[in-house]
Amino acid sequence: xxxxxxxxxxxAVGFLLVILSCALYHNWWPLFVVATYVLAPLPNALSARCxxxxxxxxxxxxxxxxxxxxxxxxxIVTGFCLPLVLAHAEVITIPAxxxxxxxxxxxxxTIIAYTHFFANEGEDF
Amino acid sequence: xxxxxxEGRRSIFLFKIxxxxxxxxxxxxxxxxxxxxxxxxxxxxxxxxxxTLASRDPFKQVSIGFEDWISGILTTLGMxxxxxxxxxxxxxxxxxxxxxxxxxxxxxFLFVGFALIAGGLAGSVxxxxxxxxxxxxxxxxxxxxxxxxxxxxxxxxSTVILWIAQNTQEEYQYNFML
Numbered sequence: 001x002x003x004x005x006x007x008x009x010x011x012a013v014g015f016l017l018v019i020l021s022c023a024l025y026h027n028w029w030p031l032f033v034v035a036t037y038v039l040a041p042l043p044n045a046l047s048a049r050c051x052x053x054x055x056x057x058x059x060x061x062x063x064x065x066x067x068x069x070x071x072x073x074x075x076i077v078t079g080f081c082l083p084l085v086l087a088h089a090e091v092i093t094i095p096a097x098x099x100x101x102x103x104x105x106x107x108x109x110t111i112i113a114y115t116h117f118f119a120n121e122g123e124d125f
Numbered sequence: 126x127x128x129x130x131x132e133g134r135r136s137i138f139l140f141k142i143x144x145x146x147x148x149x150x151x152x153x154x155x156x157x158x159x160x161x162x163x164x165x166x167x168x169x170x171x172x173x174x175x176x177t178l179a180s181r182d183p184f185k186q187v188s189i190g191f192e193d194w195i196s197g198i199l200t201t202l203g204m205x206x207x208x209x210x211x212x213x214x215x216x217x218x219x220x221x222x223x224x225x226x227x228x229x230x231x232x233x234f235l236f237v238g239f240a241l242i243a244g245g246l247a248g249s250v251x252x253x254x255x256x257x258x259x260x261x262x263x264x265x266x267x268x269x270x271x272x273x274x275x276x277x278x279x280x281x282x283s284t285v286i287l288w289i290a291q292n293t294q295e296e297y298q299y300n301f302m303l
């Protein structure tokens with residue numbers, strides 16, 4: 001249980017960093033990466049659901065699962081590339097970009113840690 | 126003496142080359158697909174970075190035109206063509222009533238897909254040389270040309286990784302096709 005609370009705290013700190021990177025510099029462009037954080041796990045989850053794998057093989061891979069993972073990979077990299085491109089074009093400052101990217105690492109790390117360690121805890125069989 | 130892998134599949138190489146990514150275990154296909162998606166996104170974001178910089182520079186000598194976009198579009202189109210092919214129809218494994226007319230069609234589309242990707246990459250290098258290197262544009266504007274070459278290179282890398290990840294099916298994994 002302590003692990004789950006730490007995870008929620010880290011997730012909140014991640015989002016806080018992204019919002020701070022916008023608010024401290026009065027430039028709300030980095031908020032678009034929050035949209036990618038929300039959208040990123042969706043194709044993966046949708047395609048894993050629709051792929052039709054049963055309980056015997058939890059690792060069932062067909063074309064739909066591959067497509068979902070591919071699009072999820074695109075969203076994850078977009079979450080990191082958008083602040084980079086914005087900072088390179090000098091729309092946002094370099095500290096704002098660094099804060100956005102660190103926030104992104106925290107949020108994605110939380111999502112990955114949750115799905116690996118905590119998502120299957122409810123199963124008792 | 127033909128070279129047999131497990132499951133009776135013949136190898137075309139004289140020496141059996143072991144899969145270098147086996148250390149990842151059973152997750153290697155998923156990691157390969159994620160990496161392919163990541164490289165695809167990196168390629169397009171490199172290009173978007175280049176054209177963003179170009180649009181914010183009012184004093185530049187070169188202007189971004191359709192020729193900068195076309196190589197990226199062709200390469201992406203080639204990637205889509207390659208990934209829409211049903212891999213099993215390339216081997217001729219599927220049982221079909223009309224003979225084996227599907228194999229050469231699948232291989233033809235595979236060739237078209239690879240030709241599109243290679244053409245896009247070659248075209249992007251062409252644009253870089255003719256539009257950016259020969260007129261000797263300043264360093265900051267050379268980046269626009271390098272960005273679109275990097276785009277095509279990364280998309281090609283993504284296609285290769287996706288193909289390898291999907292086709293080196295581990296022998297112990299069974300695919301139940303519904």
